[in-house]
Amino acid sequence: MATVGFVGHGNIGSRVVVHLVKAGHDVAVFDPNPDAVAAATAAGARAAKSPEAAARGAEALILSLPTPAIVSSVVTGVLAEAEPGLVIVDHSTIDPDTSRLLAQAARDRGVTFLDAPVSGGVQGAEAGTLAVMIGGEEAAVQQVTPLIDTYAGNIFHIGPSGSGQAIKLANNQITATNIVALGEGLSSAVAAGVDLDTAYAVLTKSSANSNVLSNYFPKTLFTADRPTGFALDFMHKDLGLFLTSAAQSKLPTPVTSLVRDLFSIGQRDGRGSKDFTSVVEFYEDFTGIRLQTKEYIE
Numbered sequence: 001m002a003t004v005g006f007v008g009h010g011n012i013g014s015r016v017v018v019h020l021v022k023a024g025h026d027v028a029v030f031d032p033n034p035d036a037v038a039a040a041t042a043a044g045a046r047a048a049k050s051p052e053a054a055a056r057g058a059e060a061l062i063l064s065l066p067t068p069a070i071v072s073s074v075v076t077g078v079l080a081e082a083e084p085g086l087v088i089v090d091h092s093t094i095d096p097d098t099s100r101l102l103a104q105a106a107r108d109r110g111v112t113f114l115d116a117p118v119s120g121g122v123q124g125a126e127a128g129t130l131a132v133m134i135g136g137e138e139a140a141v142q143q144v145t146p147l148i149d150t151y152a153g154n155i156f157h158i159g160p161s162g163s164g165q166a167i168k169l170a171n172n173q174i175t176a177t178n179i180v181a182l183g184e185g186l187s188s189a190v191a192a193g194v195d196l197d198t199a200y201a202v203l204t205k206s207s208a209n210s211n212v213l214s215n216y217f218p219k220t221l222f223t224a225d226r227p228t229g230f231a232l233d234f235m236h237k238d239l240g241l242f243l244t245s246a247a248q249s250k251l252p253t254p255v256t257s258l259v260r261d262l263f264s265i266g267q268r269d270g271r272g273s274k275d276f277t278s279v280v281e282f283y284e285d286f287t288g289i290r291l292q293t294k295e296y297i298e
Helices: 013-022 034-042 051-055 068-079 096-108 121-127 138-148 163-191 196-203 211-219 232-248 254-268 276-287
Strands: 003-007 026-030 060-063 087-090 112-115 130-135 152-159
Touching: 003 013, 003 051, 013 026, 013 034, 013 121, 026 034, 026 051, 051 060, 051 068, 060 068, 060 138, 068 087, 068 096, 087 096, 087 138, 096 112, 096 163, 096 232, 112 138, 112 163, 121 130, 130 163, 138 152, 152 163, 163 196, 163 211, 163 232, 163 254, 163 276, 196 211, 232 254, 232 276, 254 276
Parallel strands: 003 026, 003 060, 060 087, 087 112, 130 152
Antiparallel strands: 112 130
16 A cells, blocks of 8 residues: 555546545545535545645555646756655646756755646546546656556656657647547538438448547537537637647647647637636537537437
């Protein structure tokens, strides 16, 4: 059994904590939302009064936080009193440069910082099948792998600090682009008279198929209630991080710039807290046709 600190009990973190507790680990949780902490303690975790308290006596401190600024603030506070040997595992999606800076600050204190963003969303966190992309020192990766194994289906050691975030931002950019392209293509086909269920059946057996179309849309966009697994606001943030990172390499990003603009429209239209597939509602506004399959139509 390991002693683990956990900061951030949101959509992903709350489900990861359950897996850690069920595996028999002693988990101390901090979140600024008291309701989130109450849910964690109900699942068998301990409440901590601060991130520093969650890290105290822990072998690993796991973070699942929304922005680079919050991650930096939490890590800076923890490092001020951290014991050498602590491994910080950051499951947040932030930028590679911030991860590299935090890794260096951790090294200066005898602590290891791993950037370890995840993919798989709420469904993957619930099932314990998340994909984890880790940047940082090999020895530390090996040290925390038994913990991550409790909630991950695939663990990838990408390379040095920052590389986990680099591949995660690429993953999200590709996913967001796929969603927008699917929304445009499906809306066009349906507006031309093709039944959506038929379009879905054809495209999932054709070259346009993807995990987004075959697995994610049926659980979100195509349903009646369109539950939120990953908020549009968060994808908008990640696309901005991708653009900033790419600009440092002087890489042209015409596709991502356009896609991010569509997510900006989604924010403007009040869809920020909805699932990120709601960016497709931009096309529904033009056609007046909702992309909802027959299974969910009453």
